[in-house]
Amino acid sequence: MVGVSVAFWLCLLAVAPLVSASEVVTCSGIVPMKNRADVVSIVEFGGVGDGRTLNTVAFRKAIERIEKIKSRGGTQLYIPSGVWLTGCFNLTSHMTLFLAKDAVIRATQDTGSWPLIDPLPSYGRGRELPGGRYMSFIHGDGLQDVIITGENGTIDGQGGVWWDMWRQRTLQFTRPNLIELMHSTDIIISNVVFRDSPFWNIHPVYCSNVVIRNVTVLAPHDSPNTDGIDPDSSVNVCIEDSFIATGDDMVAVKSGWDEYGIAYGRPSYGITIRRLTGSSPFAGIAIGSEASGGVLNVFAENISLFNMGVGIHVKTNIGRGGIIKNITVRDVHMDTVRKGIKIAGDVGGHPDDKFDPTALPVVDSITVKNVVGVKVLQPGLLKGLKDLPFTRICLTGINMGNAGSGRSGSTWQCEDVTGAAYEVNPSPCTELITTHDTDFCSVRS
Ligand SMILES: *[C@@H]1O[C@H](CO)[C@@H](O)[C@H](O)[C@H]1NC(C)=O
Numbered sequence: 492m493v494g495v496s497v498a499f500w501l502c503l504l505a506v507a508p509l510v511s512a513s514e515v516v517t518c519s520g521i522v523p524m525k526n527r528a529d530v531v532s533i534v535e536f537g538g539v540g541d542g543r544t545l546n547t548v549a550f551r552k553a554i555e556r557i558e559k560i561k562s563r564g565g566t567q568l569y570i571p572s573g574v575w576l577t578g579c580f581n582l583t584s585h586m587t588l589f590l591a592k593d594a595v596i597r598a599t600q601d602t603g604s605w606p607l608i609d610p611l612p613s614y615g616r617g618r619e620l621p622g623g624r625y626m627s628f629i630h631g632d633g634l635q636d637v638i639i640t641g642e643n644g645t646i647d648g649q650g651g652v653w654w655d656m657w658r659q660r661t662l663q664f665t666r667p668n669l670i671e672l673m674h675s676t677d678i679i680i681s682n683v684v685f686r687d688s689p690f691w692n693i694h695p696v697y698c699s700n701v702v703i704r705n706v707t708v709l710a711p712h713d714s715p716n717t718d719g720i721d722p723d724s725s726v727n728v729c730i731e732d733s734f735i736a737t738g739d740d741m742v743a744v745k746s747g748w749d750e751y752g753i754a755y756g757r758p759s760y761g762i763t764i765r766r767l768t769g770s771s772p773f774a775g776i777a778i779g780s781e782a783s784g785g786v787l788n789v790f791a792e793n794i795s796l797f798n799m800g801v802g803i804h805v806k807t808n809i810g811r812g813g814i815i816k817n818i819t820v821r822d823v824h825m826d827t828v829r830k831g832i833k834i835a836g837d838v839g840g841h842p843d844d845k846f847d848p849t850a851l852p853v854v855d856s857i858t859v860k861n862v863v864g865v866k867v868l869q870p871g872l873l874k875g876l877k878d879l880p881f882t883r884i885c886l887t888g889i890n891m892g893n894a895g896s897g898r899s900g901s902t903w904q905c906e907d908v909t910g911a912a913y914e915v916n917p918s919p920c921t922e923l924i925t926t927h928d929t930d931f932c933s934v935r936s
């Protein structure tokens with residue numbers, strides 16, 4: 492008896508690690524977190540955190556010092572609690588921007604002093620207006636090993652003045668992102684709140700190895716174009732454990748715009764999005780609409796959405812070109828949503844009239860599985876291109892049973908798509924149940 496009992500307990504011990512509830516699936520290991528021995532405070536550079544003093548020179552001096560000293564292991568720039576008003580500034584490599592509890596880095600509302608930078612080559616012009624664009628509030632180009640973290644401090648864009656200019660049509664150039672990193676690698680953004688961005692919040696473009704986790708991104712529901720996180724022509728991006736409630740797409744994976752994006756040819760791939768919660772009048776998980784360099788291998792799971800426009804939105808257009816392929820979104824909960832799933836080839840405008848109308852986007856192998864939707868007005872709209880239908884759309888385990896409660900437009904709407912559907916309620920359109928070779932779509936795994 493004793494022997495059996497010991498064997499039993501040994502057995503339990505042996506399997507325990509395999510079933511441990513604390514084993515959290517994560518992709519954040521792609522960039523190891525590091526502590527930096529060398530620490531400087533913004534105060535040492537004349538910074539005053541009273542919410543009125545302009546600290547632009549202090550930030551620029553501090554970062555210049557970090558760049559010059561090149562301390563082994565990099566340097567942490569410590570921002571104590573307080574409100575640190577500043578103009579925009581550039582980061583440098585091998586630095587940590589650390590926001591203590593109740594530290595707020597607040598953007599000046601003096602929009603007249605905002606510098607302009609070149610348009611992104613993959614966009615050919617500013618995203619909303621021709622020509623250059625305003626530099627992002629916190630900016631970086633060609634960097635490596637940059638960490639922005641802390642104790643839930645805030646980066647506040649004070650975007651209201653910019654939203655008003657947009658509404659009054661007095662903007663001269665494209666509004667600034669809150670943070671943009673270009674051509675950079677080994678980036679961590681964690682434990683920080685982003686608030687009231689003038690335009691998109693977090694924009695990694697031409698980057699690789701980027702971890703964004705445990706962040707909060709907030710902007711009013713009616714604030715224009717305040718996308719949460721937009722990985723753009725970037726590779727190996729991990730977005731986890733975050734809350735995003737803004738005025739536009741929560742996460743939108745992009746890769747350039749029409750003829751400029753096609754010519755630049757930089758895809759986004761290896762994008763993981765996990766344990767994301769939030770709300771937006773537009774999309775929760777979006778691909779596009781600027782996807783001209785291609786968007787491949789995107790995996791999103793454990794997504795919880797409420798008060799949404801569209802839950803999952805793959806969007807592109809004629810003239811975009813590019814390949815959108817191997818996109819999986821699974822384990823999604825949606826509550827109060829206009830459209831559950833939208834995959835469409837007629838979304839978004841063009842940069843100019845030089846786009847190539849024969850540049851048709853390829854959309855192939857899009858899988859959406861395990862979705863529970865309550866109060867979903869329409870379960871889905873799948874609309875491919877007449878000259879290039881979208882292929883291998885796979886829907887499994889989807890229950891938006893009470894969708895629309897009998898109103899017109901409350902059923903699936905499909906056109907120029909092929910694919911398969913299993914265990915989908917309400918029952919999917921015939922385009923998805925008449926495909927013969929359905930190996931690409933299985934209920935399991
Ligand atoms: C920031 O870096 C950009 C290049 O990425 C440069 O054009 C600009 O002058 C820099 N701005 C400041 C304020 O240092």
Ligand SMILES: *[C@@H]1O[C@H](CO)[C@@H](O)[C@H](O)[C@H]1NC(C)=O
Pocket residue numbers: 641642643644682683705
């Ligand atoms: C998330 O960030 C908060 C502060 O913003 C911190 O207290 C918490 O430990 C962080 N969680 C993880 C898993 O890093």
Ligand SMILES: *[C@@H]1O[C@H](CO)[C@@H](O)[C@H](O)[C@H]1NC(C)=O
Pocket residue numbers: 643684707
């Ligand atoms: C961080 O601040 C945000 C915004 O105030 C808040 O919603 C969130 O709960 C805070 N996170 C932690 C871990 O305190």
Ligand SMILES: *[C@@H]1O[C@H](CO)[C@@H](O)[C@H](O)[C@H]1NC(C)=O
Pocket residue numbers: 787788789790817819
């Ligand atoms: C599809 O994407 C996943 C990541 O989501 C990746 O692991 C897998 O290898 C990709 N499949 C193909 C055929 O490229």
Ligand SMILES: *[C@@H]1O[C@H](CO)[C@@H](O)[C@H](O)[C@H]1NC(C)=O
Pocket residue numbers: 516765766792793822
């Ligand atoms: C997803 O969420 C479910 C339910 O909250 C949880 O049991 C599961 O562990 C989560 N999976 C991941 C990969 O986070």
